[in-house]
Amino acid sequence: MRQLSRRATLAIGATLGAGSAALTIFGWSDSASAAAKEAAAEIAKFTGGKTAEKGKITIELPEIAENGNTVPLSVSVDAPMTADNYVSEILVVAEGNPNPGVATFHFSAVSGKAEAATRIRLATTQNIIAVAKTSKGEFFTAQKLVKVTIGGCGG
Amino acid sequence: MAEKPRLKLPKQAKKGEVIEIKTLMPHIMESGQRKDKDGKPIPRKIINKFACEFNGKPVFSANLEPAIAANPYMQFYAKVDASGTFKFTWTDDDGTVTTAEEKITVG
Numbered sequence: 025m026r027q028l029s030r031r032a033t034l035a036i037g038a039t040l041g042a043g044s045a046a047l048t049i050f051g052w053s054d055s056a057s058a059a060a061k062e063a064a065a066e067i068a069k070f071t072g073g074k075t076a077e078k079g080k081i082t083i084e085l086p087e088i089a090e091n092g093n094t095v096p097l098s099v100s101v102d103a104p105m106t107a108d109n110y111v112s113e114i115l116v117v118a119e120g121n122p123n124p125g126v127a128t129f130h131f132s133a134v135s136g137k138a139e140a141a142t143r144i145r146l147a148t149t150q151n152i153i154a155v156a157k158t159s160k161g162e163f164f165t166a167q168k169l170v171k172v173t174i175g176g177c178g179g
Numbered sequence: 180m181a182e183k184p185r186l187k188l189p190k191q192a193k194k195g196e197v198i199e200i201k202t203l204m205p206h207i208m209e210s211g212q213r214k215d216k217d218g219k220p221i222p223r224k225i226i227n228k229f230a231c232e233f234n235g236k237p238v239f240s241a242n243l244e245p246a247i248a249a250n251p252y253m254q255f256y257a258k259v260d261a262s263g264t265f266k267f268t269w270t271d272d273d274g275t276v277t278t279a280e281e282k283i284t285v286g
Contacts, residue, residue, distance in 0.1 A: 094248040105258075118246055122212055125244040129255075134238050136197030136258030142241075143248040145210065176248075 063117040063124035067155055067165075070115045070128075076163035081114070081154045083168040084141075092146040092176025099129070099154045100139035101164065111138035113157045120150025133159075145176040182206060184269065184279045191284045192259050200231065200239075201254045204269045204277065210245035228270040229253050234263035259285045 067076070084098040103111045110133045116126040129140040138156070146152075153167040187201040204226060211223030223245055230240035239255040257265070262285045269277045 098254075121246055123245060126246040127244060128242040130237075130240040130242075132237055132239070134233065134236065134258050134260075135256055137256040139256060140239070140241065141252075141254035143252050145246050145248050 059121065059124055060119045063119045063153060066117050066124055067115065067153065070113075070155055070157070071163045074163055076155050076165035078165055080164040081156050081166035083152060083154050083166055085152060085168050085170050088171045088173065089146055090173055092148070092172045092174055094143045094176070095146050095170065095172075096141065097126075097144050097152070098139065098141035099156075100137065101156050103138045103158065105131070105133060105135055105138060107133045108159065110135070110159050111156050112159050114138070114140065115155045115157075116144075117153050117155075118144070118146060118150055119153065120146070120148045122147060126152070146170060146172045147175045148172050182277065184267065184277060186267065186279060186281050188265065188281060189283065191286070194260055194285055195258065196285075197256050197258045198283075199254065199256055200265070201252070202229070202231075202267060202279075203250060203252050204229070205250050206269075206271075208245065208247060208249040208251060212245070224272050226251055226269045227272055228268075230268045230270075231255070231257070232266045233257060233259065234261070235266075238265075259283060261285055 080101050082100045089095040099114050099116060101111045111131050114129045117124040118126050126144055131138050149171045151167045151169050155163060155165045157163055182205040185203040189198050192198050206226050209221055209224040213221045215221055225243065225245055227243050229243060231238045238257045241253060243251060262283060265281045267279045
């Protein structure tokens, strides 16, 4: 059997390398970390690049979601909610969904409570991350892991 | 084809009370992830915004993504200082806006 020339070996290696790069771009080989990167990018956009301090947000989610099509979610921040000190927004992202964005809740000084609840779709077991913004321009973040038994993205 | 939203909030409250409001909007919330029987993707069609105003002032709103489950349920709070009217709006991707109103007596 003829030995591969060095040039041929390099060519094959380059094609394989380019191929796996292409796979990553299409998300087939690394979809999990690609989604996490997208989630991080959304968070960075929300905070304008500022680092959010861990804490202050309570995320309520079942530990195990039996049906990924409808999972109850609640986010709340224990905040005064006065005219000069209130939570203005809470961003929620799902690191393992095909699109990480879930919702952005907007509050006001007449919200009374910085708390909102809804029902969401989860494709797979993943971290849900919430980031809160206050009227003073501060950012807080918290996350919770949800185990999903049956994914809810209808694929 | 207007769907009727469902609302749950008190009809009366004390001045300064923080009340709980629950809303449910019938809507398929087509995520854009599903495929039809021929394998073609079903286009996204969701409610992308929900807003609540009280006497014309914004109280709470939400930008919604396809990850919100069908028949979007929203629960939130409002501090009421005077009698008046809550107005709720749901905006579909196609621009359709559905509204609902509910009065409250505060004393």
